[in-house]
Amino acid sequence: MTTAADPQSLLVTLLDPAHRADPYPIFRQIREFGPLRLPELNLAVFTSYADCDQVLRHPASASDRLKSTVTQRLIAEGNEARPVGTPGFLFLDPPDHTRLRGLVSKAFVPKVVKNLEPDIVALVDDLLARADGTFDVISGLAYPLPVAVICRLLGVPLEDEPRFSEASGLLAQSLDPFLTVTGxxxxxxxxxxxxGLWLRDYLRxxxxxRRRHPGEDLMSALIAVEEAGDQLTEDEIVATCNLLLVAGHETTVNLIANATLALLRDPAQWRALATDSGRAAVVIEETLRYDPPVQLIGRVAAEDMTIGGADVPTGDNMLLLLAAAHRDPAVFGRPDEFDPDRPSxxxxxxxxxxxxxxGAPLARLEATVALTALTRRFPGAMLAGEPGYKPNVTLRGMSELTVSL
Ligand code: HEM
Structure with a gap:
């Protein structure tokens, strides 16, 4: 028998789009129960900063869902193990994770990313040159910027973007924990x-x-690695490009938008950034704490583990509610306040x-350029209405953020 306030019904409530605009009161209620064990779902849910941090650093925390008891049960019932093929390395463990991450990490080191700055500045200037009157920050800036940057990096034609944006949006929803929370x-x-299948075909x-006509892009570089030896298969190139494309589409958008909203709700902060672009770094880091674009992540226990006093048996899924951990009063004073000037x-x-x-260096750079340009150009901007939200739980973000310039 469940009641409105029991932790499992609170998790189900979290999936309800009605709570997307402000899920934080529910996150707080769930956190107050401490670590949750739901053995009938083979699930443990962690919500404190210390527990989430420990799971992420734990050597027995796996990312490959094939290690999960729930997935194994589905396979035993006749379901396909990997219905859309090889996963991106986000969902792999060593040694495959180490090898694949190593092959693409060079493209994302801060020095290489810094070289993209002039292009990013030009893109932002161009987008903001078209802004006047009432401006939707999502369609006018937060969405087109990261999409143009990731397409350019990967070598995906920007003209094709409308065709795969729908697929990317649906794939972002597949990160939501329907199965883990409700069964x-x-x-x-x-x-x-x-x-998922369509996007993989498109990439293939x-x-x-690109095999016939290589370019300067990351996709051509990965093809060259594949052709040089046995370090990479074509399936892995597809999965890696797919991961980068979806990551580049669905996350930075929300960082730029969430920061814009927090600043608009505190006009003194908006003006402070407008006059001092050096504040961008603290605004961005505080947004990542206060209103994180990725609200939760998952792991599988590859061995029996004990986290925050809760025993997690091998094969159980672990859900880390980052958005709850970021407002843990054991770590943050005034956790529900957006305060870029907090001591740390x-x-x-x-x-x-x-x-x-x-992609952290790239996301930080794009957000810095976008937020400094937006506030500097429009120091008196005001919120023109309540924002709209997409239904996504994990990659939570706005569909519309209208500003009066
Ligand atoms: C504000 C924007 C972003 C946020 C908040 C964000 C957040 C995250 C988080 C939380 C993870 C870890 C997931 C886990 O441990 O299960 C992750 C991994 C990853 N992100 Fe981002 N991301 C952002 C932007 C980007 C961008 C722009 C790219 C690249 C184009 C990118 C590429 C990746 C990749 C490839 C991984 C997997 C790393 C691995 O498994 O080794 N991200 N991101």
Whole structure:
């Protein structure tokens, strides 16, 4: 028997789009129960900063869902193990994770990313030159910027973007924890599978084209590695490009938008950034804590583990509610306040440990350029209405953020 306030019903409530605009009161209620064990779902849920941090650093925390008891049960029932093929390295463990991450990490080191700055500045100037009157920050800036940057980096034609943006949006939803929390795959499961297969086909066609006509892009570089020996298969190139494309589409958008909203709700902070671009770094880090674009991440216990006093048996899924951990009063004073000037800002917004976000330097650079340009150009901007939110739980973000310039 469940009641409105029991932790499992609170987790189900979290999936309800009605709570997307402000999920934080629910995160707080769930956190107050401490670590949750739901043995009937083979699930443990962690919500304190210390527990999430420990899981991410733990050597027995696996990312490959094939190690999960729930996945194994589905396979035993006749379901395909990997219905859309090889996963991106976000969902792999060593040695495959180490090898694949190593092959693409060179493209994302801060020095290489810094070289993209002039292009990013030009893109932002161009987007903001078209802004006047009432401006939707999502469609006018936060969405087109990261998409143009990742397409350019990967070598995906920007003209094709409208064709795969829908697939990317559906794939972002497949990160939501329907199955882990409710035991059911959630509405639109078939559509998400179809989107995954479609995007892989699209990438396969593009890879064939780059094989014939290589460019300066990352896809051509990965093809060259494949052709040089046995370090990489074509399936892995597809999976890696797919991961980067979806990561580049669905996360930085939300960082730029969430920071813009927090600043607009505190006009003194907006003006402070408008006059001092040096504040961008603290604004961005505090946004990653206060309103993180990735609200939760998952792991599988590859061995029996004990976290925060909770025993997690081998094969159980672990859900880390980062958005709850970031407002843990044991770590943060006034956790529900957006305060870029707090004495020290810590967060797990880019993850931690071996899977720490590869795109973090790029995301920080794009957000810095976008937020400094937006506030400097429009120092008197005001919120023109309540923002709209997409239904996504994990990659939570706005669909619309209208500003009066
Ligand atoms: C504000 C924007 C971003 C946020 C908040 C973010 C957040 C994260 C988080 C939390 C993880 C770790 C997931 C886990 O441990 O399970 C991650 C991993 C990753 N991110 Fe990002 N990300 C952002 C932007 C980007 C961009 C722009 C790219 C590249 C184009 C990118 C590429 C990746 C990749 C490849 C991984 C997997 C790393 C691995 O498994 O070793 N991210 N990101």
């Amino acid at each position: 059911a795959a959630g509405d639109g499961h078939e559509a998400r599978l179809a989107a 066609t593009l890879i064939a084209e 800002i810590r967060h797990l917004g880019f993850g931690k440990g071996p899977h720490f976000c590869l």
